[in-house]
Amino acid sequence: MAAESDGSRPRLAAARALAAVLDQGRALDGVLEQELSRLSQARDRALARRLAHAVLRSWPALDALLGRLINRRPARRERLVWFILAVGLAELRQGREPAPAVVHAAVAATAAAGLARLKGLSNAVLRGYLRRKTELEHDLGDNPVLRWGYPRWFIDLVRRDWPDHWQDLLDAGNQPPPLTLRVNRRHWTRDQAQAALAAAGIDAGVVPGLPDALMLDQRAAVSALPGFSDGGLSVQDAAAQLAVEHLALTAGQRVLDACAAPGGKAAHILERADVALTAVDVDAERLARVADNFKRLGLTGQLQLGDATRPEDWWDGRLFDRILLDAPCSASGVIRRHPDVRWLRQPADIGVLADLQARMLDALWPLLAPGGILVYATCSVLADENQHQARAFLERHDDAETINHDQLPGLDREPGRQVLPGTLAMDGFYHLAVRRLPPGCGRASRSSGPD
Template structure:
């Protein structure tokens, strides 16, 4: 197969960046890229998004005002890829040459000379230009200014480490189905085919390098699933200590794509209802169940409107993985930081509070509800639960992890809500309804 020229990849990368700037998430924008181009373009897009604050600051140094959107996306793509020599995926002059070629062959043709002049000036004055942008926190941390300030306020001891972790590549983490095998056996099977993996938590394995799931023994027959170490805590936390002598009746609200649904059924035989408002995402839940040979009732419904789907029988346990800003999974979805607005936090917090209010009556006396979000912001975690408890005297908070921070630093016993290394950001609160 002929090698794909770099200019084509750069042009497609700029088109994806342009779509994200217009409000599209990276997932559908990348899905629109033709198949052979997509893997390389995804890598370049993620690299560009992790360096976009710096790139935009450099572009502001090079041009008094931004060029038209298509040209600006291409110029910022090149600056994001080139600004740090030690991390640049391509030699600088090659990148400039191919960026100009991309401009000449795409919608930025009229700005090709401008892009060429900006990039060549950047190469000549790199050190001074980068130093000038070092005064801009958005350039230094590659997050929006409001995001940086919010973390400073909420995590004054850890905000820098959180932002640094957000700009790293997330590890590929597997969850082992302990009903079929053990983490040690899967680790040995991986080692036999030269795939290095380390044990994480009770049933997880973190791969030293990401692989296609089709290359991993045990995936096709349901012995393993892909799930971050922090997300793997949900099902065991909800079920720990519950009486399983009779099949539990469990609701997984907002269940898609189904990883937690499957995990619940791997731990205990139960009557599980998996709910999601999106029919396409419900199909993913069903496929995940089928791959594992498991069964659950999958409903396309709005968890916020139980009257439209609940049969009146209370649940022993409810898992509410609530919609949130996804601020804890920026490593996996680097577009999130640029798509979110600070006003989204209050809007989503209202939705989360409504879901808690609507689902709490569905929990039986003595039953549990596990509230979780993949967010690091307190409005979606600790503040949310404190407000709920203040208004629901029939609820008590059981021992819970609280805020798990996205992290790559070593374990610190002084920070009790961080128990694993290299996890996504999450929040967990386990609530129990007082027995009557």
């Protein structure tokens, strides 16, 4: 069948997903999942995903190029052609496929979208780009928005917070991430998992400082990995695995994971130590995913639907020895995995998120036993959610003492540590670990190591 082989389907799927994200403000994962479910071939699904990501990473430049190549913006009902052409341009710029095949597929996708009358336009635009490529690319200049593919406000914020690292940081957000696994040490050792992967022809490297992580260079069908279906492996970035290292868990502790869904860190906690875990999340659907993950991994914890800013609604009054607050945040540290985030976030969101994080910290702090440790984590690179948030918390709570974890990967961002995206091929994450001092002790001015 022509439509099966003309390459139109994955391009059209990517274009539809892009329209939903960029025109309707919907999150990519959900819309892509819907689009990909219509593609029967794994190869097409991978291509559609890759193309949608590529367009989101360079949307301002693609949009500007299309503006140069098309005299008149298409009418609303023809808007999809803009995204089909953005996909085509992204492919031509990448140069992975022969140019005629790319043009052919874009023209076919235009027809498959019910816009056959615009086939000539699609053909002319992409051929026009090929003809004038050098001039058009040169004319983009070195405007940072066009060069790195982020909104101006975000670039300005990253530049303000990371004057020495901002360009690397923006670059890192445009690199495809590795596939990182977490080895369930209740199931087997990391060496055993690595050997099983090697036997299946998959090279997996260790990550310094992360005892449960294995990083794969190549793409792999996760569910087919040896040990995955019976709970020996999970997908989790190495930086996300750092939270457990900061928690310094020991058997018998009562542990609260206050923003637990979908349960990656909660599962890691249970894999690492025989603790009594309460996993709270405000989102019932997401909390159900925690249950699914625990089931696959053979783990047991108490699941609690609840709002972390209102523990009075769900807390039984017994203090916790450890609290993990993996707070909702800008996700600015995981932009390489979620390239839609840069277009979906608005500048005002950062203040709203920082306020929510502060309220969560304050509400949860009284639930921690004296001597207990709270770990605050974000997958953000922004100071307002990280070191500014952490400093303000310490100012509000005289009975909180910082714990140094200099031995763990990351940069010192007093009073916590920041992993920048790309460091050891990890996502960007911030961690603050604080111990609650006994009543009446006040805060010692020095910091100390973990127990």
